[in-house]
Amino acid sequence: MILVTGGAGFIGANFVLDWLKGSDEPVLNVDKLTYAGxxxxxKSLKDDTRHVFARADICDREAIDALLEQHKPRAILHFAxxxxVDxxxxxPAEFVQTNVVGTFILLxxxxxxxxxxxxxxKQAFRFLHVSTDEVYGSLSSTDPQFSETTPYAPNSPYSATKAGSDHLVRAYHHTYGLPVLTTNCSNNYGPYQFPEKLIPLMIANALxxxxxxxxxxxxxxxxxLYVGDHCSAIREVLARGALGETxxxxxxxxxxxxxxxHTLCDLLDKAKPKSSGSYRDQITYVKDRPGHDRRYAIDARxxxxxxxxxxxxTFDTGLAKTxxxxxxNQAWADEVASGDYRRWVETNYAQRA
Known part of the structure; x- marks a missing residue:
C-alpha cells in the first residue's frame, strides 16, 4: 500500500485515480477536506476496495501515527x-501551518x-514530497530556465512556505537518513482543478x-504541465529516483x-459558441496582485x-482535453464553485476591479 496526503485535491486526486487505473496496489488517501478537497x-472509487479514505489533518500527529501503524505503507507521497498564491x-497563517508545520509533523x-x-x-521505503517551481522565484525574459540547482528565492507567502517544506525534507534525509525524493513542478492544469486557478476560472466565467x-x-x-503528465512523472520518480535527489x-x-x-476563448468559440461575438469580448484587465512573479520556466532535462x-x-492537446x-462535467464545476469559494472569488476580484 502507498499513502497519499491531499488525495482529494486537484493533483492528489488525479494521481490516485491514475494510480488505480494502472495498479492493483491499494492507496490510503489522507485528506483534511478543506475547501479544495x-x-x-x-466518486468512481466509491466501491473500490483498493481505495481507503481517511479524513485526517497532517498536523494531527496522533492520527498520522495511527494510520501508519494500521496500514503500514511502503511509501508516502505528500501532495497536501x-x-x-492569492x-x-x-x-498566510494557514499556509505556514499546513505547508511548514504539517510537513514537519508528517516527516x-x-x-x-x-x-x-x-x-x-526500511530499504524499500520512500517519502516523496511534491513541491512547486515557485520556490525558485522569478525569471526575466532572458534568464535560463529553473534547474534543480537554481537558488531558492520565493516571493509570496505560498512559495516561501513550500520552500520551507522542501528544506525540511532535505534536512531529514541528510540528518536522519530518511529516504526522500522531491519533485518541483510547473503550473498544472487538467480535469478536477479547483476553479480559483487561471484555466478553470476562465472556463467557468466564460460559460x-x-x-x-x-x-x-x-x-x-x-x-x-498537464496533470496526467505530472502523475506519470511522479510514478517514475517514486520507482526509480535517486534518494535525496530533486x-x-x-x-x-x-x-x-x-x-x-486567448487560446481558451478560441477553443470555447468552436466547442460552445455564443449567440453573438467571441468569448474574448469578456476579457477584462484587473489590478495585478502584489509580488506577481514575471516568469517561471522549468528545465526538465x-x-x-x-x-x-x-x-x-503538448499545450494544445492538453488544453483541448481540459x-x-x-x-x-459542468455539474462537478458548479458544485465546487458554490459557498465559501464563490464568496472568496467575489472578494478577491472586487478588490482588483
Whole structure:
C-alpha cells in the first residue's frame, strides 16, 4: 500500500485515480477536506476496495501515527498543501501551518515509522514530497530556465512556505537518513482543478457570461504541465529516483497568461459558441496582485536524462482535453464553485476591479 496526503485535491486526486487505473496496489488517501478537497472527484472509487479514505489533518500527529501503524505503507507521497498564491496573500497563517508545520509533523511521523521497519522494508521505503517551481522565484525574459540547482528565492507567502517544506525534507534525509525524493513542478492544469486557478476560472466565467479577469498586462509567463503528465512523472520518480535527489517536472510549454486566455476563448468559440461575438469580448484587465512573479520556466532535462520521462501532451492537446472535460462535467464545476469559494472569488476580484 502507498499513502497519499491531499488525495482529494486537484493533483492528489488525479494521481490516485491514475494510480488505480494502472495498479492493483491499494492507496490510503489522507485528506483534511478543506475547501479544495472534494470527494466527488473520487466518486468512481466509491466501491473500490483498493481505495481507503481517511479524513485526517497532517498536523494531527496522533492520527498520522495511527494510520501508519494500521496500514503500514511502503511509501508516502505528500501532495497536501495550501497552494493558491492569492489566498496566501490574504491569509498566510494557514499556509505556514499546513505547508511548514504539517510537513514537519508528517516527516517526524514518517521517521519514527521508518526507523522501526524490518531492514528490507526500511530499504524499500520512500517519502516523496511534491513541491512547486515557485520556490525558485522569478525569471526575466532572458534568464535560463529553473534547474534543480537554481537558488531558492520565493516571493509570496505560498512559495516561501513550500520552500520551507522542501528544506525540511532535505534536512531529514541528510540528518536522519530518511529516504526522500522531491519533485518541483510547473503550473498544472487538467480535469478536477479547483476553479480559483487561471484555466478553470476562465472556463467557468466564460460559460457563465462573467468577465475574464486578467492580472496586470497579462504578460506574466508560466510553464504549463498537464496533470496526467505530472502523475506519470511522479510514478517514475517514486520507482526509480535517486534518494535525496530533486527532479524538476515541466511541460516545456512557456505561455503568457493572456495567450492562455486567448487560446481558451478560441477553443470555447468552436466547442460552445455564443449567440453573438467571441468569448474574448469578456476579457477584462484587473489590478495585478502584489509580488506577481514575471516568469517561471522549468528545465526538465534531468528527469528525461536520468529516468527517461518527458511529457506526452503538448499545450494544445492538453488544453483541448481540459476544455472538453469541463464542458462535459459542468455539474462537478458548479458544485465546487458554490459557498465559501464563490464568496472568496467575489472578494478577491472586487478588490482588483
Amino acid at each position: 472534494n470527494l466527488g472527484t473520487l 498543501a495550501e497552494s493558491h 489566498r496566501s496573500i490574504h491569509g 517526524e511521523a514518517a521517521r519514527m515509522y521508518w526507523s522501526k521497519l524490518p531492514e528490507d522494508e 457563465n457570461g462573467k468577465p475574464l479577469p486578467v492580472y496586470g498586462d497579462g504578460q506574466n509567463v508560466r510553464d504549463w 527532479y524538476n517536472v515541466g511541460g516545456w510549454n512557456e505561455k503568457k497568461n493572456l495567450e492562455v486566455v 534531468k528527469l528525461e536524462r536520468e529516468l527517461g520521462w518527458k511529457p506526452a501532451e 476544455v472538453q472535460w469541463y464542458l462535459d
